[in-house]
Amino acid sequence: MSARRMPRSWSDVAGGLLLYGLAAFSLLVLVAPSLVVIGISFTEKRYISFPPEGFTFHWYWAILEKQQLIDAVGVSVRISLAVMLICLAIGLPAAFSLVRGRYRGRTALGAFVVAPQMMPGMVIGIAILFFGSFFAFRQSELMVVVGLSVFCLPFVVRVIMARLAGIDVTLEEASSNLGADRAQTFRRITLPQLLPGVLAGAAFALIEAFDNLTVALFTASPRGRPLAVELYQLVQFDSSPIVAAISTLEIALALIVVLVLARTIGLERLPEK
């Protein structure tokens, strides 16, 4: 037996078509540049050009021969892990205070905490650089971590807050009524429900800190550059497709993280940037 369907009106059909059209367009705009980059990474030519010619993994092997790129990956991994941990360590308690707290100025404080979200990364980078110079705090890995934490924190706080606000407080009351103490209630009731928000925030901080250029450009020291800065330098002096190969790897990495998150918590809960 064929499935029965509700009759559809003309406006439904028109709306549906419009939606598909917009989606297709967005996909094109978003995905096309990535496809170009991925294509170039396999070219046999010695410089960046489109369309690619031939097919080779040469540029991927070439990455391994550039020690400064390998070092830069190490720096970026360290930075992004540190930023993620800092954002969670500050973001989680901050979100709790902002959602559950009962004190004057809570709303104002909330606005203040998420305000840097409006700030371009470049502004944050320059500000930290100048501010640091007051205390003889120089460009360094630590300064990048500080800058990126400031940059990422509002997003992390916001996703956790959104999730937290959706949790019914009576569930926690029910838990304590059944004999659980605060720690047990947090671990068994609050945290499991908060987890999608925490994971989404962590993933955001991780990805953003890994490939951020604008903040890192001003705060990284010339020795020990993170990957994004290293690549930026590279394209200025070297137009070999090696940059495309690295970008392709980054795209793959981001895709894997997003897929894992989508599988575990659902895409709709990821923070939009």
Added chain:
Amino acid sequence: MHVVISDVDKVFGGTRVLKGCTLGLERGEVVSLLGPSGCGKTTLLRCLAGFLVPERGEIRIDGTDVTLVPPNRRRVGLVFQSYALFPHLSVFDNVAYGLTVRRCPRREIAERVREALALVALEGFAERFPAQLSGGQQQRVALARAFILEPEILLLDEPFNALDAKLRGTMQVELRKLVKRLGMTSIFVTHDQTEALTLSDRVAVMRDGIIQQLDHPLALYDTPSSDYVAGFIGTTNFVRREAREGHVALGGGLALPTAVQGPVQVVLRPENLRVRAVREGAAAPFTGKVTFVRPLGATVEYEIDAGADGTLRVVDLREALAPTFAEGADVAVVVRKPEACAILPGEPTR
């Protein structure tokens, strides 16, 4: 007394929601809390469970002041009005929760959860999640989750409101048996008078943050302390009179003895009245025209327009084969047992 709530005030943003609430429960007693929506029933239970700290007054359990004891150390079970099931846990884990946090052995948990689910007729639902249950099923999970810990004090906030009539009937009986078997002192909130009168040893009528009266169901019916309580439990006729020199004159030579002076309301329950034909020389307290007849067989209900005393409702026992009075008939209304009429001093407060 097992549980004593004395003179408790709770204020929300400047509004006093509980206004000197006082209530005492004997050990093992089942008390139902009856009152209109918004009168503070849930608030009172939340104070007892420890989620709210009253601004004034104290709560004692077994003589110990627990007003400031945190909820998880009170051993007061609460079935929430909104169920408050944990959405990320299965029915089994929801019911097992209290035992799990107490680090009960797994074997024992499995056994007791099985029993608890059987009690609420939910065997076979253990693996489901709350979102996959109907409202009534969720409510029963909430009940099982509270019962399983066998708390000394059990608070139930409208525990049956989502159940159909048949299930509600069985659950009421099961609940009463269980609570009595385990000797739990319980308070349950309900909007259903019949439920309150069937289930409980005593009934507390609440109004506007105050317990108006706490008494046995029949005492509440026979000797209400206020017109509010009289009107809340069952149907009632109120007639207003003046009390003078130890008597209230109802009319037709009928005088009720009373100790009060001044304006009073006399509570006339419909089944304490009788309709009869107007007869020369036989005085009656009320006369009027029948405006409505509901012939139910064993009883006949009348509404009678009694002039200044308003509409009187009468439930008349019908003798076999006796005819009823027709609408529009002139009749007299007499009181069967004058001594059963409650007399409430003062003007109406309803």
